[in-house]
Amino acid sequence: MRQNIMRQGMTGVSDSSDSSDKAANPVERKPGSAGTAGAAAPAIKFIPALSDAQGARQAWDLFTAVFQTQPEGVWDAPGRVNLIGEHTDYNGGLCLPIALPHRTFIALRSRTDTQVNLVSSINPDSLAHADLQGLEAGGVEGWAAYPVGVAWAMRRQGLPVRGFDAAFVSCLPLGAGLSSSAAMTCSTALALDEAFNLGYGKSDEGRVTLISMAIASENEMAGASTGGLDQNASMRCQEGKALLLDCRPGLTSFENVSQQDCDLSAYGLELLVVDTCAPHQLNDGQYAQRRATCEAAAHKLGVANLREVADTLAAQTGDDEEARLAALKTVVNKLDNPVEMKRVRHVVTEIWRVTEFVRAFAQGDIERAGHLFNASHVSLRDDYQVTVPELDLAVETARANGAYGARMTGGGFGGSIIALVNQGQSQPLAQKIATAFADRGFNQPRALTAVASGPAQRVL
Numbered sequence: 001m002r003q004n005i006m007r008q009g010m011t012g013v014s015d016s017s018d019s020s021d022k023a024a025n026p027v028e029r030k031p032g033s034a035g036t037a038g039a040a041a042p043a044i045k046f047i048p049a050l051s052d053a054q055g056a057r058q059a060w061d062l063f064t065a066v067f068q069t070q071p072e073g074v075w076d077a078p079g080r081v082n083l084i085g086e087h088t089d090y091n092g093g094l095c096l097p098i099a100l101p102h103r104t105f106i107a108l109r110s111r112t113d114t115q116v117n118l119v120s121s122i123n124p125d126s127l128a129h130a131d132l133q134g135l136e137a138g139g140v141e142g143w144a145a146y147p148v149g150v151a152w153a154m155r156r157q158g159l160p161v162r163g164f165d166a167a168f169v170s171c172l173p174l175g176a177g178l179s180s181s182a183a184m185t186c187s188t189a190l191a192l193d194e195a196f197n198l199g200y201g202k203s204d205e206g207r208v209t210l211i212s213m214a215i216a217s218e219n220e221m222a223g224a225s226t227g228g229l230d231q232n233a234s235m236r237c238q239e240g241k242a243l244l245l246d247c248r249p250g251l252t253s254f255e256n257v258s259q260q261d262c263d264l265s266a267y268g269l270e271l272l273v274v275d276t277c278a279p280h281q282l283n284d285g286q287y288a289q290r291r292a293t294c295e296a297a298a299h300k301l302g303v304a305n306l307r308e309v310a311d312t313l314a315a316q317t318g319d320d321e322e323a324r325l326a327a328l329k330t331v332v333n334k335l336d337n338p339v340e341m342k343r344v345r346h347v348v349t350e351i352w353r354v355t356e357f358v359r360a361f362a363q364g365d366i367e368r369a370g371h372l373f374n375a376s377h378v379s380l381r382d383d384y385q386v387t388v389p390e391l392d393l394a395v396e397t398a399r400a401n402g403a404y405g406a407r408m409t410g411g412g413f414g415g416s417i418i419a420l421v422n423q424g425q426s427q428p429l430a431q432k433i434a435t436a437f438a439d440r441g442f443n444q445p446r447a448l449t450a451v452a453s454g455p456a457q458r459v460l
């Protein structure tokens with residue numbers, strides 16, 4: 001039985017086929033300028049990040065106003081952009097996210113019963129309620145499924161978690177492919193961890209347990225497929241670092257991440273993020289389809305996952321790129337299905353690109369790093385087929401206007417692009433993209449600047 005959730009206006013769930021962006025969020029999507037082709041583009045808006053102090057204060061104030069008592073504390077968790085390594089996580093591959101300065105804040109107070117009461121600044125006049133007692137997978141509707149599902153997953157593991165009251169505030173844009181849902185589940189997991197003295201949040205190894213609760217919530221309570229990239233980024237990214245995440249099954253928390261220096265300013269660079277504000281289709285199942293196709297292809301090729309193909313071919317051919325591609329062609333040709341052939345080609349080459357990007361960036365070879373961004377986008381567009389015209393236009397405009405490279409980031413089917421540009425170029429480039437969008441009659445996009453930030457934390 002689904003629980004009766006009162007959630008007037010609590011929009012923001014499932015409006016994106018990118019499972020990373022289905023949580024409630026106060027940065028609402030504005031109706032765009034569709035149909036206004038040729039009109040001058042208004043100035044593009046850059047979304048500022050709330051400081052820890054601002055976010056903590058807002059969440060605290062919302063909590064006290066709604067629940068008439070003080071919270072036990074305020075925690076936050078960041079959204080992410082993935083630099084490269086898209087649709088590789090569920091194939092046992094590599095990804096390279098950074099945490100955004102844009103975060104979701106949760107003020108929380110534990111309860112002695114099993115009731116959960118939630119409010120979001122998106123609609124502070126409307127509360128969502130659930131009862132953890134007797135709750136089953138899929139038993140909560142709407143955005144509340146994300147935080148409630150975390151407590152549900154913890155209890156299922158036998159952890160001593162009860163009900164709670166919580167207030168959410170966020171500066172992460174919704175439906176932008178920037179993991180607002182992971183920011184919500186991970187901030188909730190960390191808050192519950194402290195409120196119920198579980199002790200997992202203090203170590204990286206313990207955080208991996210909290211990540212598994214966040215993933216269970218998204219998969220089983222909210223019904224959103226996710227491969228783990230977003231939750232690992234939100235819980236484990238470090239300030240000034242990109243998280244090289246190795247999703248090969250069976251690795252320990254000591255083996256599956258390495259922190260890579262990511263000080264863009266040291267290279268005189270900025271990372272521009274443009275949310276295309278492209279309309280998303282609701283729950284269109286495209287993500288799950290891609291995943292199923294990859295699994296079927298791996299099965300036909302006699303491997304546990306497509307990472308094995310990438311590793312085997314890389315070991316056989318070393319640094320000889322031509323030989324690698326030829327070897328990949330031979331493997332791909334064993335598949336009789338043209339769709340499977342394309343999907344495998346994307347996943348395997350994308351895993352290789354992550355390794356190459358890490359090497360190029362560490363060596364300061366920014367031209368090469370930019371080239372790899374571009375190649376990743378082309379592969380996602382042509383082989384994985386997860387881009388939309390807005391993403392392609394934003395990337396093309398960025399490339400035509402001085403970016404070293406640009407690509408879609410996140411699950412695709414809408415959402416955001418990232419562009420690697422010289423310092424000071426983000427604003428003019430974003431405006432050029434806005435103009436190109438106005439010319440095509442697309443929605444007005446919006447932007448933010450990505451700086452590699454820290455993981456989920458307690459802020460008050």
Ligand code: GLA
Pocket residue numbers: 018019020082085086087088089090225226227228229230410411412
């Ligand atoms: C979404 C999913 C992630 C990952 C990306 C694509 O964000 O939640 O797990 O699969 O898409 O890289």
